[in-house]
Amino acid sequence: MMVLVLSGFDPSGGAGMLQDVKILSALGIRAHGVISALTVQNEEKVFSVSFRDWEEMKREIEVLTPPRVIKVGLARPEVVKNLREMFPDSTIVWNVVLESSSGFRFQDLGEVREFTSYADYVVLNNEEAKRVGEHENFIVTGGHEKDDRIRVRYRELVIEISRVPGEFHGTGCAFSSAIAGFLALNYPVEEAIRAAMELLRKILERSSSVVETEKLLRDWHKYDVLNTLDEILPEFLEIGPLTVPEVGQNVSYALPWAQSEYEVGKFPGRIRLKEGKAVAVSCASFRDRSHTARMTITMMRFYPYMRCTVNVRYRKEYVERARKKGLKVYHYDRSKEPEEIREKEGQSMVWMIERAISELKSPPDLIYNEGWWGKEAMIRVFGRNPKEVLEKIKLMLKE
Numbered sequence: 001m002m003v004l005v006l007s008g009f010d011p012s013g014g015a016g017m018l019q020d021v022k023i024l025s026a027l028g029i030r031a032h033g034v035i036s037a038l039t040v041q042n043e044e045k046v047f048s049v050s051f052r053d054w055e056e057m058k059r060e061i062e063v064l065t066p067p068r069v070i071k072v073g074l075a076r077p078e079v080v081k082n083l084r085e086m087f088p089d090s091t092i093v094w095n096v097v098l099e100s101s102s103g104f105r106f107q108d109l110g111e112v113r114e115f116t117s118y119a120d121y122v123v124l125n126n127e128e129a130k131r132v133g134e135h136e137n138f139i140v141t142g143g144h145e146k147d148d149r150i151r152v153r154y155r156e157l158v159i160e161i162s163r164v165p166g167e168f169h170g171t172g173c174a175f176s177s178a179i180a181g182f183l184a185l186n187y188p189v190e191e192a193i194r195a196a197m198e199l200l201r202k203i204l205e206r207s208s209s210v211v212e213t214e215k216l217l218r219d220w221h222k223y224d225v226l227n228t229l230d231e232i233l234p235e236f237l238e239i240g241p242l243t244v245p246e247v248g249q250n251v252s253y254a255l256p257w258a259q260s261e262y263e264v265g266k267f268p269g270r271i272r273l274k275e276g277k278a279v280a281v282s283c284a285s286f287r288d289r290s291h292t293a294r295m296t297i298t299m300m301r302f303y304p305y306m307r308c309t310v311n312v313r314y315r316k317e318y319v320e321r322a323r324k325k326g327l328k329v330y331h332y333d334r335s336k337e338p339e340e341i342r343e344k345e346g347q348s349m350v351w352m353i354e355r356a357i358s359e360l361k362s363p364p365d366l367i368y369n370e371g372w373w374g375k376e377a378m379i380r381v382f383g384r385n386p387k388e389v390l391e392k393i394k395l396m397l398k399e
């Protein structure tokens with residue numbers, strides 16, 4: 001699936017081509033991109049614009065696959081007419097950008113008015129629509145009104161959704177690319193508008209002053225973490241009778257940017273032994289705090305790629321085999337734990353990891369301790385991901 005995009009280059013990534021590509025990627029659509037203008041701007045202000053020459057752009061377009069859907073952003077208005085002559089049957093969505101949200105004047109009103117009929121859909125805000133003069137192919141957004149509803153209208157259709165508070169650089173650009181994307185997915189235009197509004201809401205809920213589509217894209221990792229844990233669970237259950245300790249076992253696998261226990265996937269309720277069989281109380285989830293999650297985010301403070309921790313019951317022979325097979329083992333002496341650490345809930349795990357790293361000067365494969373005042377002896381195994389940790393555990397189990 002592809003959409004041809006002709007839009008300006010906004011080095012801040014909030015609008016223009018960089019934003020168009022992110023939006024279309026969020027829909028799994030490849031963008032063929034031809035830059036139509038270069039700008040000097042940042043998230044707050046536009047300083048200058050220089051439009052590219054059509055003949056140059058045409059040479060780039062001619063060698064590409066003819067597009068079914070075209071999105072036009074910041075470009076000389078006659079570009080829309082030129083595209084119509086090149087692709088009479090393509091659907092053209094034109095995001096008119098008269099002025100930037102910071103007030104920089106991009107395009108001449110009269111020129112825009114002359115070329116709107118060459119596009120199938122023209123996306124612009126209320127103020128722009130009034131100045132250009134209404135046309136039946138206009139998709140008019142609610143502009144920068146202060147009320148708490150966003151209103152989009154197209155012919156007789158009016159769709160209203162609650163507004164995400166704030167002004168976001170790149171909203172119009174992102175919205176029009178989303179419409180183009182849904183049209184490429186064969187949505188009728190009314191449904192494409194509705195879906196684009198919902199997608200923008202989801203993105204703006206994750207954004208601050210710029211449309212941060214990258215935050216929506218990175219959320220794919222949440223699916224990947226939970227899917228990875230659920231997929232590998234049967235292998236941990238299979239060896240569970242040899243590895244699950246009294247307190248239960250957990251497999252914690254963190255998101256790449258995790259700094260909180262709630263950004264670490266785990267099995268709430270843990271893996272437990274029931275009549276000699278290992279069972280998981282629940283599916284993988286980000287909810288709940290967790291010892292293994294806390295160990296993981298502590299380890300990631302020093303080695304961000306070490307995203308997985310599993311606790312295993314202590315057996316002397318497990319530790320000996322680990323050492324013999326070349327794993328890096330750290331013995332945690334709980335008796336050396338300072339009183340103030342012992343007294344603070346959840347701090348032991350942190351202190352233990354910090355000690356291990358400061359002594360080993362590299363990530364440990366295992367940290368273990370024998371039993372201590374009501375604390376079960378324990379082995380913790382660390383790695384990049386659950387598969388790697390499972391392999392280390394299997395090394396310990398094997399004679």
Ligand SMILES: Cc1ncc(COP(=O)(O)OP(=O)(O)O)c(N)n1
Binds near residue numbers: 009015039102
């Ligand atoms: C290259 C480029 N294209 C479009 C814009 C307009 O962005 P913005 O000013 O944030 O307006 P909306 O996209 O929110 O309508 C730009 N600044 N640069």
Ligand SMILES: Cc1nc(C(=O)O)sc1CCOP(=O)(O)O
Binds near residue numbers: 247252311378379380
């Ligand atoms: C209770 C407990 N202590 C551990 C230690 O390593 O000392 S591991 C553990 C059980 C697993 O913990 P969770 O489900 O909270 O991650």
